Amino acid sequence: MTKSTGKVPFRTLEEKLSILEKYEAAPHGQKGAVLREYRVSAHAVGTWAYARDHDGFAATPTGKRSSRDGGMTPKRQSAEIVRLRRELAKAQADQEILKAALESAGKAHALLEKLAESAEPAPLQTLSGKKQSQASSPTD
Structure with a gap:
């Protein structure tokens, strides 16, 4: 010994x-x-x-x-992989939200363009002009 x-x-x-x-x-x-x-x-x-x-x-x-x-040790690599996967999933979710928002904005823009094309421009009338036209019209 x-x-x-x-x-x-x-x-x-x-x-x-x-x-x-x-x-x-x-x-x-x-x-x-x-x-x-x-x-x-x-x-x-x-x-x-x-x-x-x-x-x-x-x-x-x-x-x-x-x-x-x-x-890097295997445990540290695993932790880093988990962190990066979480970060990637969040970025992908954010990207999907941005795509949906962009698509909605495009649809809203197209709708507003159609509304603007179909609307007929009405002549502008002032309040005093309306009174004059009502007073000069013979309704008696």
């Missing part, structure tokens, strides 16, 4: 991601064996998973970005 020094071994980002991948792939009941094999606590694996899913592993100490999926 080896004696523990109490020091936590330094693990590179690739090692952490590899251990995390093996842990997540392990069937229920076998996850503890993965933790014991790599001498890692469940809390550490949870912290790594959180960092991975929240872009905590985006930059390494050397300043280089992780090359995995352009820095």
Whole structure:
């Protein structure tokens, strides 16, 4: 049996991601064996998973970005896809509303044109002109 020094071994980002991948792939009941094999606590694996899913592993100490999926994790990609689908559905609904409004405006314009063509212009009469025409007409 080896004696523990109490020091936590330094693990590179690739090692952490590899251990995390093996842990997540392990069937229920076998996850503890993965933790014991790599001498890692469940809390550490949870912290790594959180960092991975929240872009905590985006930059390494050397300043280089992780090359995995352009820095996006599957959970972040799924969330982004859901957000973009929601945004697309809203834009499509807005487009349908605008099409219907444009069609209605076109119909209203055509109706007003027909009404203007069919209306006969009536001569303008003033109120004083009406009184004069009534007074000059012989109705006696």
